[in-house]
Amino acid sequence: MVPLSWFLFLAAALFSIGLFGVLSRRNAVAILLGIELMLNSVNINLAAFWRYGNVLHMEGQVFAVIVFAVAAAEVAVGLALVISVYRKRNTVIADDIDMMKW
Amino acid sequence: MTGQQIIFLAVALFTLGSGFMVVTTRNLIHAALWLISTLFGVAVVFAILNAGFLAVVQVVVYIGAIAILFIFAVMLTRKDMRDQGPQTNQNWWVGALIAVLVFGGLVFLLQGWNGLSRTAADIPSGFDAVAELGTALVSPAGYVLPFEVASVLLVAALVGAVYVAFNRK
16 A cells, blocks of 8 residues: 555655746746646645545545636636737736736 | 555656656647646546546546646747747746755655554445545535535636637727
């Protein structure tokens, strides 16, 4: 049987990879890709704690399902914003989207 | 080392390698395709954890909808980013440092926790995780309120996405 720590370390590594993507990429779509990786690592943690805790309590899976819904909402709004900015400014580079910078 | 551990290690390496390619590859279409393989690896991890419903939802919602949405967005916004210019900003090493520090901090925190080497109890016979999950999601004693709030959030986000991306001309 796989110990709990392996799942937690996998989730931590995936979260860090996603964090690196969010912090270092210039393309706004690539930043959203990094956020997806981070949300997935959280879901691994939730499912792992459900399985290794009391299986009869479904909290872990319930909140993983809610994270799915939130991730779908976040991607829809994020990509809509990127496409809208691309129409107006003709760029998807996060550094160049500085209309709200004073 | 049992067969399940070998399968887990193989899937974890596959997932992390694909995730690394997502954040480093130059071509964004390729990054989106690597994201699909990462999501598939996570689905296999869900299957290893006996969370069958999550594995199926991962494939249907994430790979079937979200990853395809990403590919559409990349196709609608390609142009200048594909072949020339750096894909990372000048401070990418700060991001790498922060990511490594976060990983180190998480590992350090987890090392000090005594539940780390816990192994899973057997699932009781006759326990139907999908039925239990469905009951928990819609029963007033369970999580019907967060579930409904999540659905309202999803509707609001999708209406807002249509409004934001709508071309008024």
